[in-house]
Amino acid sequence: xxxxxxxxxxxxxxxxxxxxxxxxxxxxxxxxxxxxxxxxxxxxxxxxxxxxxxxxxxxxxxxxxxxxxxxxxxxxxxxxxxxxxxxxxxxxxxxxxxxxxxxxxxxxxxxxxxxxxxxxxxxxxxxxxxxxxxxxxxxxxxxxxxxxxxxxxxxxxxxxxxxxxxxxxxxxxxxxxxxxxxxxxxxxxxxxxxxxxxxxxxxxxxxxxxxxxxxxxxxxxxxxxxxxxxxxxxxxxxxxxxxxxxxx
Numbered sequence: 001x002x003x004x005x006x007x008x009x010x011x012x013x014x015x016x017x018x019x020x021x022x023x024x025x026x027x028x029x030x031x032x033x034x035x036x037x038x039x040x041x042x043x044x045x046x047x048x049x050x051x052x053x054x055x056x057x058x059x060x061x062x063x064x065x066x067x068x069x070x071x072x073x074x075x076x077x078x079x080x081x082x083x084x085x086x087x088x089x090x091x092x093x094x095x096x097x098x099x100x101x102x103x104x105x106x107x108x109x110x111x112x113x114x115x116x117x118x119x120x121x122x123x124x125x126x127x128x129x130x131x132x133x134x135x136x137x138x139x140x141x142x143x144x145x146x147x148x149x150x151x152x153x154x155x156x157x158x159x160x161x162x163x164x165x166x167x168x169x170x171x172x173x174x175x176x177x178x179x180x181x182x183x184x185x186x187x188x189x190x191x192x193x194x195x196x197x198x199x200x201x202x203x204x205x206x207x208x209x210x211x212x213x214x215x216x217x218x219x220x221x222x223x224x225x226x227x228x229x230x231x232x233x234x235x236x237x238x239x240x241x242x243x244x245x246x247x248x
Contacts, residue, residue, distance in 0.1 A: 028069055029193070033079075034062035035243025041087035041108065041209075041235035051092035052233075057107060059084025061114070061241055075120045083114035083140065085237045091211060093229055101154040104211055104229065108147045110172060110237070112140040114201075116180050128188035133181075138201060140176035140237075145169045151213050153223060162217050168209070176237065177204045186247075193247040201241065206234035 037059040043052060063081030070076060086109040093102040116138035124130045145168040153160040182199030211231040218225035 028075075029067035029247040031065050031067075031193075031245055031247035032063075033065065033081075033197070033243045033245030034060075035197075035241060037061050037084050038240040038242075039084070039086045040238045041089060042238055043233055043235055053090040055088040055090070057086040057088050057109065059086060059109065061243065063114075065245075065247075067120070067247070073122055075122070077116075077118040077120050077134065079114075079116045079118070081114040081116070083112045083239075083241075085110045085112060085140075085239050087235070087237075091231065093213075093231075095225060097224070099156050100223065102229075103152045103154075104213055105150045105152060106147055106211065108145065108168065108209070110145040110168075111143040112176070113143060114178075115139045115141075116201075118180065122186075130186050132184045132186070134183060134197075134199065135181045136179075138178040138180045140178060142169065142172040142174055142176065145172050149213070151217070151229075153218070155223070162213075171209055172207050173205060176207070178202055178237070178239075179204060182241075184245075195245050195247070197241075197243050197245060199241045199243075201237070201239040203237035206236045209233045209235050 039057045039059060040054060042054070061081050061083040063079055063083075065077050065079040068076040068078070086107070088105070088107040091104040091106070093104060095102050116136060118134040118136040120132050120134045122130050122132040147166050147168050149164045149166070151162040151164075153162070178201045180199055180201045182197060184195045184197035186193045186195035209232075211229065211233065213229035215225045215228045
């Protein structure tokens, strides 16, 4: 994945540099886009005695873009987006107490300013309609992060839930690099273009996440858990982004 990212970046830089030399660069097709994000978190390494089930977390993204024509079918598309990432997971915690099962269910929601620089190759299908392939690097600047935690204790047929929320901005890298690829389908509408696009973002560096559950909340509920539950996990951000856009 890292090699793909570097090659894409070098390719984009080469094409853009060549276009500037040929004085072929002009800004065109300013546009707006908005859509749905479906994020997931991928662990870097084995969790040992812990078991983890991962789920997707829905979000929102929207922003602006411009197109820079390079050749007849190829263009560069820089974008600036407000972009939500995240994921949900269920961590099974080995507590060593017969008849007692503990699961920590966490939903992590993170907000970014995302700046993709996509190389776009468009293939005309028929008059006024076309499809495109997009590929390129993306730079994410973290804005905020929050975790909603539900620690579920099942003991002898009874279930107890302990809920908490916390700010995780300090756990996030200030800048996150991703590799993005996708495609779109466009149609001309009165000289402008309406399009629907699907894109995947793959984080290239993981964020460190800390799962923390204080033992005191178990003691207050009558469970003899004497140690805090602490698990350090490194997670990559993976996001599917489906959007609708309009290019003026």
